[in-house]
Amino acid sequence: MRVKAKDEILRERILSGADKLFQKYGLAKTTMEDIAREAGKGKSTLYYYFKSKEEIVDAIIYDESDRLFAAIQSAVAEAPTAKDKMKALIVTRFNRLRNLTNLYNALVQEVREALAEQCVNEFSIRYRKQYDLKEAGIIKSILQYGIVTGEFRIFSEKELEMMSFIFMSSQRGLELDLIIHNKLDEILLRLNFLIEIMLSGIRK
Incomplete structure:
Protein backbone atom coordinates (compact mmCIF):
# COMPACT_ATOMS: atom_id res chain seq x y z
CA MET A 1 0.00 0.00 0.00
CA SER A 52 -7.21 31.28 -4.76
CA LYS A 53 -10.60 29.90 -3.82
CA GLU A 54 -11.26 29.27 -7.50
CA GLU A 55 -8.18 27.05 -7.65
CA ILE A 56 -9.52 25.04 -4.70
CA VAL A 57 -12.90 24.67 -6.39
CA ASP A 58 -11.13 23.51 -9.55
CA ALA A 59 -9.16 20.90 -7.58
CA ILE A 60 -12.27 19.52 -5.88
CA ILE A 61 -14.24 19.32 -9.11
CA TYR A 62 -11.37 17.77 -11.07
CA ASP A 63 -10.64 15.18 -8.38
CA GLU A 64 -14.29 14.19 -8.23
CA SER A 65 -14.49 14.25 -12.02
CA ASP A 66 -11.56 11.82 -12.27
CA ARG A 67 -13.34 9.40 -9.94
CA LEU A 68 -16.56 9.85 -11.88
CA PHE A 69 -14.97 8.99 -15.23
CA ALA A 70 -13.08 6.05 -13.73
CA ALA A 71 -16.44 4.64 -12.56
CA ILE A 72 -18.06 5.33 -15.95
CA GLN A 73 -15.25 3.68 -17.90
CA SER A 74 -15.34 0.63 -15.64
CA ALA A 75 -19.13 0.24 -16.02
CA VAL A 76 -18.96 0.75 -19.78
CA ALA A 77 -16.17 -1.82 -20.13
CA GLU A 78 -18.21 -4.45 -18.28
CA ALA A 79 -21.41 -3.98 -20.31
CA PRO A 80 -21.72 -6.61 -23.10
CA THR A 81 -23.48 -4.67 -25.89
CA ALA A 82 -23.27 -1.15 -27.24
CA LYS A 83 -26.81 -0.43 -26.03
CA ASP A 84 -25.92 -1.73 -22.56
CA LYS A 85 -22.75 0.36 -22.60
CA MET A 86 -24.73 3.51 -23.37
CA LYS A 87 -27.16 2.74 -20.54
CA ALA A 88 -24.24 2.00 -18.22
CA LEU A 89 -22.76 5.40 -19.04
CA ILE A 90 -26.01 7.21 -18.28
CA VAL A 91 -26.88 5.32 -15.10
CA THR A 92 -23.36 5.37 -13.65
CA ARG A 93 -22.88 9.04 -14.46
CA PHE A 94 -26.13 10.07 -12.83
CA ASN A 95 -25.71 7.89 -9.74
CA ARG A 96 -22.13 9.04 -9.21
CA LEU A 97 -23.10 12.68 -9.63
CA ARG A 98 -25.76 12.32 -6.97
CA ASN A 99 -23.28 10.60 -4.65
CA LEU A 100 -20.55 13.16 -5.29
CA THR A 101 -22.56 15.77 -3.44
CA ASN A 102 -20.34 18.77 -3.98
CA LEU A 103 -19.90 18.20 -7.71
CA TYR A 104 -23.59 17.67 -8.33
CA ASN A 105 -24.75 20.52 -6.09
CA ALA A 106 -22.15 22.88 -7.54
CA LEU A 107 -23.32 22.13 -11.08
CA VAL A 108 -27.00 22.47 -10.11
CA GLN A 109 -26.34 25.74 -8.29
CA GLU A 110 -24.34 27.16 -11.17
CA VAL A 111 -27.14 26.29 -13.60
CA ARG A 112 -29.69 28.09 -11.44
CA GLU A 113 -27.46 31.11 -10.86
CA ALA A 114 -26.58 31.36 -14.54
CA LEU A 115 -30.26 31.30 -15.47
CA ALA A 116 -31.07 33.92 -12.86
CA GLU A 117 -28.24 36.21 -13.95
CA GLN A 118 -28.39 35.34 -17.66
CA CYS A 119 -24.70 34.60 -17.69
CA VAL A 120 -22.25 31.71 -17.34
CA ASN A 121 -19.02 32.28 -15.43
CA GLU A 122 -15.56 31.45 -16.68
CA PHE A 123 -15.11 28.47 -14.36
CA SER A 124 -18.35 26.87 -15.50
CA ILE A 125 -17.38 27.23 -19.16
CA ARG A 126 -13.87 25.86 -18.64
CA TYR A 127 -15.04 22.90 -16.59
CA ARG A 128 -17.93 22.08 -18.93
CA LYS A 129 -15.68 22.07 -22.01
CA GLN A 130 -13.22 19.63 -20.45
CA TYR A 131 -16.00 17.43 -19.09
CA ASP A 132 -17.82 17.38 -22.43
CA LEU A 133 -14.68 16.39 -24.35
CA LYS A 134 -14.17 13.37 -22.08
CA GLU A 135 -17.79 12.27 -22.23
CA ALA A 136 -18.04 12.79 -25.99
CA GLY A 137 -14.99 10.55 -26.38
CA ILE A 138 -16.66 7.76 -24.40
CA ILE A 139 -19.92 8.09 -26.36
CA LYS A 140 -18.02 7.97 -29.64
CA SER A 141 -16.15 4.83 -28.55
CA ILE A 142 -19.47 3.15 -27.69
CA LEU A 143 -20.86 4.01 -31.13
CA GLN A 144 -17.70 2.63 -32.77
CA TYR A 145 -18.02 -0.55 -30.70
CA GLY A 146 -21.63 -0.93 -31.90
CA ILE A 147 -20.47 -0.63 -35.50
CA VAL A 148 -17.76 -3.29 -35.01
CA THR A 149 -20.20 -5.71 -33.35
CA GLY A 150 -22.82 -5.14 -36.03
CA GLU A 151 -25.37 -3.53 -33.72
CA PHE A 152 -25.25 -0.19 -35.53
CA ARG A 153 -25.00 0.86 -39.15
CA ILE A 154 -21.65 2.07 -40.46
CA PHE A 155 -21.07 5.81 -40.15
CA SER A 156 -18.29 8.11 -41.22
CA GLU A 157 -15.95 9.78 -38.73
CA LYS A 158 -17.76 13.09 -39.20
CA GLU A 159 -21.14 11.45 -38.58
CA LEU A 160 -19.84 9.79 -35.42
CA GLU A 161 -18.60 13.15 -34.13
CA MET A 162 -21.99 14.68 -34.90
CA MET A 163 -23.94 11.87 -33.22
CA SER A 164 -21.78 12.08 -30.10
CA PHE A 165 -22.44 15.80 -29.85
CA ILE A 166 -26.19 15.42 -30.48
CA PHE A 167 -26.55 12.65 -27.92
CA MET A 168 -24.61 14.60 -25.30
CA SER A 169 -26.50 17.85 -26.01
CA SER A 170 -29.87 16.07 -25.82
CA GLN A 171 -28.88 14.54 -22.50
CA ARG A 172 -27.75 17.93 -21.13
CA GLY A 173 -30.96 19.62 -22.26
CA LEU A 174 -33.11 16.99 -20.60
CA GLU A 175 -31.14 17.21 -17.36
CA LEU A 176 -31.34 21.00 -17.39
CA ASP A 177 -35.13 21.00 -17.66
CA LEU A 178 -35.49 18.46 -14.86
CA ILE A 179 -33.08 20.39 -12.62
CA ILE A 180 -34.96 23.65 -13.19
CA HIS A 181 -38.29 22.01 -12.36
CA ASN A 182 -36.80 19.98 -9.48
CA LYS A 183 -37.68 16.60 -10.96
CA LEU A 184 -34.39 14.78 -10.43
CA ASP A 185 -36.12 11.46 -9.75
CA GLU A 186 -37.42 11.43 -13.32
CA ILE A 187 -34.04 11.89 -14.97
CA LEU A 188 -33.05 8.22 -15.28
CA LEU A 189 -36.45 7.19 -16.63
CA ARG A 190 -36.41 9.88 -19.29
CA LEU A 191 -32.74 9.38 -20.16
CA ASN A 192 -33.38 5.68 -20.77
CA PHE A 193 -36.28 6.66 -23.03
CA LEU A 194 -33.93 9.04 -24.86
CA ILE A 195 -31.45 6.21 -25.40
CA GLU A 196 -34.15 3.94 -26.84
CA ILE A 197 -35.28 6.61 -29.30
CA MET A 198 -31.79 7.60 -30.46
CA LEU A 199 -30.37 4.08 -30.78
CA SER A 200 -33.42 2.80 -32.62
CA GLY A 201 -32.52 5.16 -35.46
CA ILE A 202 -28.98 3.82 -35.94
CA ARG A 203 -29.50 0.09 -35.42
CA LYS A 204 -28.44 -2.11 -38.30
Whole structure:
Protein backbone atom coordinates (compact mmCIF):
# COMPACT_ATOMS: atom_id res chain seq x y z
CA MET A 1 0.00 0.00 0.00
CA ARG A 2 1.34 3.41 -1.01
CA VAL A 3 2.13 5.74 1.90
CA LYS A 4 0.90 9.27 1.30
CA ALA A 5 3.38 12.12 1.64
CA LYS A 6 2.79 14.89 4.19
CA ASP A 7 2.02 17.43 1.45
CA GLU A 8 -0.54 15.09 -0.12
CA ILE A 9 -2.26 14.51 3.23
CA LEU A 10 -2.44 18.23 3.96
CA ARG A 11 -3.73 18.99 0.46
CA GLU A 12 -6.50 16.42 0.92
CA ARG A 13 -7.37 17.91 4.33
CA ILE A 14 -7.69 21.37 2.78
CA LEU A 15 -9.90 20.09 -0.03
CA SER A 16 -12.04 18.04 2.34
CA GLY A 17 -12.55 21.04 4.62
CA ALA A 18 -13.34 23.32 1.69
CA ASP A 19 -15.78 20.76 0.33
CA LYS A 20 -17.71 20.74 3.63
CA LEU A 21 -17.84 24.54 3.72
CA PHE A 22 -19.00 24.81 0.09
CA GLN A 23 -21.82 22.39 0.80
CA LYS A 24 -22.84 24.21 3.97
CA TYR A 25 -22.46 27.86 2.93
CA GLY A 26 -22.13 27.78 -0.86
CA LEU A 27 -19.20 28.73 -3.08
CA ALA A 28 -19.75 32.50 -2.96
CA LYS A 29 -20.00 32.85 0.82
CA THR A 30 -17.01 30.67 1.70
CA THR A 31 -13.74 32.61 2.08
CA MET A 32 -10.10 31.56 2.08
CA GLU A 33 -10.01 32.44 5.79
CA ASP A 34 -12.87 30.00 6.39
CA ILE A 35 -11.07 27.24 4.51
CA ALA A 36 -7.80 27.80 6.39
CA ARG A 37 -9.64 27.71 9.72
CA GLU A 38 -11.48 24.51 8.77
CA ALA A 39 -8.19 22.84 7.82
CA GLY A 40 -6.57 23.99 11.08
CA LYS A 41 -3.87 25.93 9.24
CA GLY A 42 -2.92 29.55 8.67
CA LYS A 43 -3.68 31.45 5.47
CA SER A 44 -0.02 31.40 4.48
CA THR A 45 -0.05 27.59 4.49
CA LEU A 46 -3.27 27.57 2.48
CA TYR A 47 -1.82 29.95 -0.14
CA TYR A 48 1.24 27.71 -0.43
CA TYR A 49 -0.99 24.98 -1.87
CA PHE A 50 -3.69 27.05 -3.58
CA LYS A 51 -3.46 30.59 -4.91
CA SER A 52 -7.21 31.28 -4.76
CA LYS A 53 -10.60 29.90 -3.82
CA GLU A 54 -11.26 29.27 -7.50
CA GLU A 55 -8.18 27.05 -7.65
CA ILE A 56 -9.52 25.04 -4.70
CA VAL A 57 -12.90 24.67 -6.39
CA ASP A 58 -11.13 23.51 -9.55
CA ALA A 59 -9.16 20.90 -7.58
CA ILE A 60 -12.27 19.52 -5.88
CA ILE A 61 -14.24 19.32 -9.11
CA TYR A 62 -11.37 17.77 -11.07
CA ASP A 63 -10.64 15.18 -8.38
CA GLU A 64 -14.29 14.19 -8.23
CA SER A 65 -14.49 14.25 -12.02
CA ASP A 66 -11.56 11.82 -12.27
CA ARG A 67 -13.34 9.40 -9.94
CA LEU A 68 -16.56 9.85 -11.88
CA PHE A 69 -14.97 8.99 -15.23
CA ALA A 70 -13.08 6.05 -13.73
CA ALA A 71 -16.44 4.64 -12.56
CA ILE A 72 -18.06 5.33 -15.95
CA GLN A 73 -15.25 3.68 -17.90
CA SER A 74 -15.34 0.63 -15.64
CA ALA A 75 -19.13 0.24 -16.02
CA VAL A 76 -18.96 0.75 -19.78
CA ALA A 77 -16.17 -1.82 -20.13
CA GLU A 78 -18.21 -4.45 -18.28
CA ALA A 79 -21.41 -3.98 -20.31
CA PRO A 80 -21.72 -6.61 -23.10
CA THR A 81 -23.48 -4.67 -25.89
CA ALA A 82 -23.27 -1.15 -27.24
CA LYS A 83 -26.81 -0.43 -26.03
CA ASP A 84 -25.92 -1.73 -22.56
CA LYS A 85 -22.75 0.36 -22.60
CA MET A 86 -24.73 3.51 -23.37
CA LYS A 87 -27.16 2.74 -20.54
CA ALA A 88 -24.24 2.00 -18.22
CA LEU A 89 -22.76 5.40 -19.04
CA ILE A 90 -26.01 7.21 -18.28
CA VAL A 91 -26.88 5.32 -15.10
CA THR A 92 -23.36 5.37 -13.65
CA ARG A 93 -22.88 9.04 -14.46
CA PHE A 94 -26.13 10.07 -12.83
CA ASN A 95 -25.71 7.89 -9.74
CA ARG A 96 -22.13 9.04 -9.21
CA LEU A 97 -23.10 12.68 -9.63
CA ARG A 98 -25.76 12.32 -6.97
CA ASN A 99 -23.28 10.60 -4.65
CA LEU A 100 -20.55 13.16 -5.29
CA THR A 101 -22.56 15.77 -3.44
CA ASN A 102 -20.34 18.77 -3.98
CA LEU A 103 -19.90 18.20 -7.71
CA TYR A 104 -23.59 17.67 -8.33
CA ASN A 105 -24.75 20.52 -6.09
CA ALA A 106 -22.15 22.88 -7.54
CA LEU A 107 -23.32 22.13 -11.08
CA VAL A 108 -27.00 22.47 -10.11
CA GLN A 109 -26.34 25.74 -8.29
CA GLU A 110 -24.34 27.16 -11.17
CA VAL A 111 -27.14 26.29 -13.60
CA ARG A 112 -29.69 28.09 -11.44
CA GLU A 113 -27.46 31.11 -10.86
CA ALA A 114 -26.58 31.36 -14.54
CA LEU A 115 -30.26 31.30 -15.47
CA ALA A 116 -31.07 33.92 -12.86
CA GLU A 117 -28.24 36.21 -13.95
CA GLN A 118 -28.39 35.34 -17.66
CA CYS A 119 -24.70 34.60 -17.69
CA VAL A 120 -22.25 31.71 -17.34
CA ASN A 121 -19.02 32.28 -15.43
CA GLU A 122 -15.56 31.45 -16.68
CA PHE A 123 -15.11 28.47 -14.36
CA SER A 124 -18.35 26.87 -15.50
CA ILE A 125 -17.38 27.23 -19.16
CA ARG A 126 -13.87 25.86 -18.64
CA TYR A 127 -15.04 22.90 -16.59
CA ARG A 128 -17.93 22.08 -18.93
CA LYS A 129 -15.68 22.07 -22.01
CA GLN A 130 -13.22 19.63 -20.45
CA TYR A 131 -16.00 17.43 -19.09
CA ASP A 132 -17.82 17.38 -22.43
CA LEU A 133 -14.68 16.39 -24.35
CA LYS A 134 -14.17 13.37 -22.08
CA GLU A 135 -17.79 12.27 -22.23
CA ALA A 136 -18.04 12.79 -25.99
CA GLY A 137 -14.99 10.55 -26.38
CA ILE A 138 -16.66 7.76 -24.40
CA ILE A 139 -19.92 8.09 -26.36
CA LYS A 140 -18.02 7.97 -29.64
CA SER A 141 -16.15 4.83 -28.55
CA ILE A 142 -19.47 3.15 -27.69
CA LEU A 143 -20.86 4.01 -31.13
CA GLN A 144 -17.70 2.63 -32.77
CA TYR A 145 -18.02 -0.55 -30.70
CA GLY A 146 -21.63 -0.93 -31.90
CA ILE A 147 -20.47 -0.63 -35.50
CA VAL A 148 -17.76 -3.29 -35.01
CA THR A 149 -20.20 -5.71 -33.35
CA GLY A 150 -22.82 -5.14 -36.03
CA GLU A 151 -25.37 -3.53 -33.72
CA PHE A 152 -25.25 -0.19 -35.53
CA ARG A 153 -25.00 0.86 -39.15
CA ILE A 154 -21.65 2.07 -40.46
CA PHE A 155 -21.07 5.81 -40.15
CA SER A 156 -18.29 8.11 -41.22
CA GLU A 157 -15.95 9.78 -38.73
CA LYS A 158 -17.76 13.09 -39.20
CA GLU A 159 -21.14 11.45 -38.58
CA LEU A 160 -19.84 9.79 -35.42
CA GLU A 161 -18.60 13.15 -34.13
CA MET A 162 -21.99 14.68 -34.90
CA MET A 163 -23.94 11.87 -33.22
CA SER A 164 -21.78 12.08 -30.10
CA PHE A 165 -22.44 15.80 -29.85
CA ILE A 166 -26.19 15.42 -30.48
CA PHE A 167 -26.55 12.65 -27.92
CA MET A 168 -24.61 14.60 -25.30
CA SER A 169 -26.50 17.85 -26.01
CA SER A 170 -29.87 16.07 -25.82
CA GLN A 171 -28.88 14.54 -22.50
CA ARG A 172 -27.75 17.93 -21.13
CA GLY A 173 -30.96 19.62 -22.26
CA LEU A 174 -33.11 16.99 -20.60
CA GLU A 175 -31.14 17.21 -17.36
CA LEU A 176 -31.34 21.00 -17.39
CA ASP A 177 -35.13 21.00 -17.66
CA LEU A 178 -35.49 18.46 -14.86
CA ILE A 179 -33.08 20.39 -12.62
CA ILE A 180 -34.96 23.65 -13.19
CA HIS A 181 -38.29 22.01 -12.36
CA ASN A 182 -36.80 19.98 -9.48
CA LYS A 183 -37.68 16.60 -10.96
CA LEU A 184 -34.39 14.78 -10.43
CA ASP A 185 -36.12 11.46 -9.75
CA GLU A 186 -37.42 11.43 -13.32
CA ILE A 187 -34.04 11.89 -14.97
CA LEU A 188 -33.05 8.22 -15.28
CA LEU A 189 -36.45 7.19 -16.63
CA ARG A 190 -36.41 9.88 -19.29
CA LEU A 191 -32.74 9.38 -20.16
CA ASN A 192 -33.38 5.68 -20.77
CA PHE A 193 -36.28 6.66 -23.03
CA LEU A 194 -33.93 9.04 -24.86
CA ILE A 195 -31.45 6.21 -25.40
CA GLU A 196 -34.15 3.94 -26.84
CA ILE A 197 -35.28 6.61 -29.30
CA MET A 198 -31.79 7.60 -30.46
CA LEU A 199 -30.37 4.08 -30.78
CA SER A 200 -33.42 2.80 -32.62
CA GLY A 201 -32.52 5.16 -35.46
CA ILE A 202 -28.98 3.82 -35.94
CA ARG A 203 -29.50 0.09 -35.42
CA LYS A 204 -28.44 -2.11 -38.30
